[in-house]
Amino acid sequence: MAKHEKQEFQKMDVAQLKAHADEIRKELFLLRMKKHSSPEKNISLPKILRKKLAQALTVLNQKEL
Numbered sequence: 001m002a003k004h005e006k007q008e009f010q011k012m013d014v015a016q017l018k019a020h021a022d023e024i025r026k027e028l029f030l031l032r033m034k035k036h037s038s039p040e041k042n043i044s045l046p047k048i049l050r051k052k053l054a055q056a057l058t059v060l061n062q063k064e065l
Contacts, residue, residue: 005052009059017060024053 012020028049034040 006055006059009056012059014060014063017056017063021053021056021060024049024056028053 009017009020028046031040031046031049040046
């Protein structure tokens with residue numbers, strides 16, 4: 001994760017982080033559905049999205065403590 005992305009996550013409040021995590025989950029779901037109908041050109045996109053989701057949830061858990 002680039003430093004600027006990490007800083008962006010840390011600047012967000014809890015509600016924004018939850019909304020961002022939900023958006024990433026929706027994107028992952030749509031990619032899974034699209035995979036069955038047509039092959040994805042960028043095959044590394046699901047991995048990148050899963051990583052961003054994990055990082056957003058980590059920052060969210062840190063803020064909730």
